[in-house]
Amino acid sequence: MSTFTAEERAAMKEHAKELKTAARRASQADKAAQAEREVLAKIAEMAPADRVLAERVHALVTAHAPVLEPKLWYGMPSYALDGKVVCFFQSAEKFKARYATLGFSDQAKLDDGEMWPAGFALTAVTPAVEKRIAELVTRAVS
Template sequence: MTSAQSSTYEGFTAEERAAMKEHAQEQKKAARRTSRAEKEAEAARDVLAKIAEMPDADRILAERVHAVITANAPTLAPKLWYGMPAYALDGKVVCFFQSAAKFKARYATLGFNDPAKLDEGSMWATAFALTEATAEVEERIAALVQQAVR
């Protein structure tokens, strides 16, 4: 790679621009809701609708991740975040599911943000590749989200 190639900024990808547009729409929609209960119920419906739109492989994974998170960390509120199913505590996104199709990746991702209490020494994982929802994977997700909200 030449220095000219490495310093050329080509801007956001189409997928990144689409995610930012989705986030802006999510923010506008949330601002129109009135009560907290209405906001949470509508946000949960939005997450389920987004999951239903996913290609089959991503949808199956997202459904299992959603079920495991809501069963094991009921304090996390489902919401959309940049067009992805996410789970928040006190309005801050703790974890999210990124479908493989969203950014044309070869695997889906379960990611964790700063509020997740996954700290382990000086270095720890904040994202996990998902290719299948096995019993072992679901147990690991359950343990991670329980740790994240402690």
């Protein structure tokens, strides 16, 4: 019996494919441009509700943390610094979840005492949510 769900196995296969694709790219500029196109294409494939959220997250991350490079990570839009994922968007549909998630890896500089959130449920992007996302991604790379 496998310890991984079908969705998790599919995500791992997507990640392996992403690594192979990335290894074949020629120049760093080509890699960055191609990676962003892949992220935008993945966002375009999402269900409408997830797509709206992912588009806003993408716009906010690229505007407020331009040092982060968009890339696919386990089939999800993510944003990396020096090749290491700092934050990512997980659609609700992908894992049949109740809500989308904006997540942060241990690379994000969000430390706050002995315990802090590393993932945020996302159901709408209001002006207040946009402000919070901007603050989080700015702090994550500071």
